[in-house]
Amino acid sequence: MIKKAIALKYEKDTNQAPEVKAKGERKTAQKIIQIAKENGIPIKQDEDLVELLSCVELDNEIPPEMYKAIAEVFSFIYKNTRKKS
Numbered sequence: 001m002i003k004k005a006i007a008l009k010y011e012k013d014t015n016q017a018p019e020v021k022a023k024g025e026r027k028t029a030q031k032i033i034q035i036a037k038e039n040g041i042p043i044k045q046d047e048d049l050v051e052l053l054s055c056v057e058l059d060n061e062i063p064p065e066m067y068k069a070i071a072e073v074f075s076f077i078y079k080n081t082r083k084k085s
Helices: 027-038 047-053 064-084
Strands: 004-009 019-025
Touching (some): 047 064
Antiparallel strands (some): 004 019
16 A cells, blocks of 8 residues: 655756655555556655655755755666666
C-alpha cells in the first residue's frame, strides 16, 4: 500500500533545481502515481526520500542540502529512460 508520494518537475532553462509539484498521502499518493504511470513518467520508490521531500512546500525548488538525494533520482530516471530507447 502506497502511503505517500511526491512529484517533481525540473525545467533546466527556468529552474536551478527540481520543484515539488504535487505531494500527498494515501488516495492522493495513489493518484499521483497513477498519473505518472499514465504519462510514462519513471517512478522511484524511496520512503526516506519521500519523507525528506514532503517538508518542501509545493511549487518550491528543493534546497541545496537535498541535491545529492535528488541526483540519485536523476540517475535512476536516466538509467530507466535509456533502457526504453
